[in-house]
Amino acid sequence: MPKIIKTALPQTSTLWAQVQPGDFIDGYAVQSHLSPQQAAQTGFALPGWANALMRLRNLIMKPFGLKTESSATGDQAIFPVHVDTMDELVIGTDDSHLNFRIAIIRQNGMIHMATWVHRNNLLGRVYLAVVMPFHILLTRGAMRRIASAAPSP
Template identity: 60%
Template sequence: MRHISPTPLPAHSRLWSRVQSGDFIDGYAVDSALSPRAAADIGFTLPGWAKALMTLRNTLMHPFGLKTEASETGDGAIFPVEYEGEDELILGTDDRHLDFRICLMQDGGRLHMATWVHRNNAFGTAYLALIKPFHVLITRNTMRRIARVASGPAAE
């Protein structure tokens, strides 16, 4: 399997226009020729344990009036698509407590994945602190699944 490394999102990503001082942004990359859409189709097909965490999150957050439903775009996306180009896909939404986007970007034979979060209030700050360990687990698992496919014969 190819090596997944913590790597900043390339500077020419559209996502950087959103980033403000104090925002959370992480980034990972793997050598891969996959398009952002193909990577999303692989990576966002969540394993059972991650689906269970999302269901728990939705159950717990519903009484607080936070968004809890998957995208209704009809394209199978877990989050609404904000931008889709040949080399970049940005998904995400704004909510009362925080705004977030996930970016998948193909750049020079490397597939990058980054998550950006802007906290809108103290609840958003507390929520991010609570879910961050789970975010890291899900993100790394997503990148492992993408890397596994990228390492296969069809991706070579």
């Protein structure tokens, strides 16, 4: 299986236009011939334990008035699509506590995935700190699934 590397999102990504000083942004890459859309479909096919974790998150966060369900339409993404080209897919949403996007970009035989978070207030800062270990675990799992997948014909 190809090695997952921690790396910056390529500067060609449209996501960089939203990044402000102090924002969180991470990035991973793996060798893959998948399209960004195929990578999203593969990577976001969460295992049962991760789906259970998301249900728990929704249950805990609902009393705080935060979004607990995806507002995406169609079956391509779990969140609204902001950019959808041959080489890049950007999904994400804005909420009262934070705004986030996930960018998947194909470049030079690699799939790059980055998560950008702009914290809007103290709740956003606390939320990001609490979910960070789970974010890393879920993102690396998504990248492993992408690394092991063959492109659709």
